[in-house]
Amino acid sequence: xxxxxxxxxxxxxxxxxxxxxxxxxxxxxxxxxxxxxxxxxxxxxxxxxxxxxxxxxxxxxxxxxxxxxxxxxxxxxxx
Amino acid sequence: xxxxxxxxxxxxxxxxxxxxxxxxxxxxxxxxxxxxxxxxxxxxxxxxxxxxxxxxxxxxxxxxxxxxxxxxxxxxxxx
Numbered sequence: 001x002x003x004x005x006x007x008x009x010x011x012x013x014x015x016x017x018x019x020x021x022x023x024x025x026x027x028x029x030x031x032x033x034x035x036x037x038x039x040x041x042x043x044x045x046x047x048x049x050x051x052x053x054x055x056x057x058x059x060x061x062x063x064x065x066x067x068x069x070x071x072x073x074x075x076x077x078x079x
Numbered sequence: 080x081x082x083x084x085x086x087x088x089x090x091x092x093x094x095x096x097x098x099x100x101x102x103x104x105x106x107x108x109x110x111x112x113x114x115x116x117x118x119x120x121x122x123x124x125x126x127x128x129x130x131x132x133x134x135x136x137x138x139x140x141x142x143x144x145x146x147x148x149x150x151x152x153x154x155x156x157x158x
Contacts, residue, residue, distance in 0.1 A: 001114075007121060022122060025144055031136070033127030035080075040121040042086060043101060048112030057110070065104055 002047045004058055005077040008067045009040030047078075054078050081126045083137055084156040087146045088119030126157075133157050 010016045016038050023037035043066055051057055058076050067074045089095045095117050102116035122145055130136055137155050146153045 022145070023124065026140060029143060031140060033130045035125045037122065037124035040123070042088070042119040042121045043116065044119070045102065045116035046114045051112045061105055061110060064108060066101070
């Protein structure tokens with residue numbers, strides 16, 4: 001059983017409204033040293049060892065379902 | 080300028096509906112080897128070097144705003 005982590009985040013040029021909201025809220029609470037906040041998703045799951053070439057399969061999962069590759073990029077960690 | 084990453088995820092006992100949806104969708108698409116999917120949030124921001132004791136400050140941010148500590152736990156990485 002392999003532990004898979006997929007980190008999905010908006011591409012740099014895309015406006016991250018959730019990040020802007022977090023940044024504004026933190027600054028409003030007095031943390032003026034906060035900048036460039038971005039909010040992403042982290043998807044974790046177990047993958048059966050019977051799956052051959054896990055990296056390629058997880059990449060296919062990302063392209064098919066987990067990430068909207070028009071505006072999001074992703075990073076895969078398999079442990 | 081320190082890079083801060085905060086990973087927020089639901090506590091183990093809490094039903095993760097988004098994770099269940101991802102798991103069901105992946106299995107429905109033919110990836111039957113997927114199990115225990117969980118979806119969390121990853122918040123990244125820059126923190127000014129003028130902030131003393133960054134770890135404690137970020138912990139306060141999490142408890143105040145970034146995580147709902149009743150149902151969520153968090154992990155802080157400062158690089």
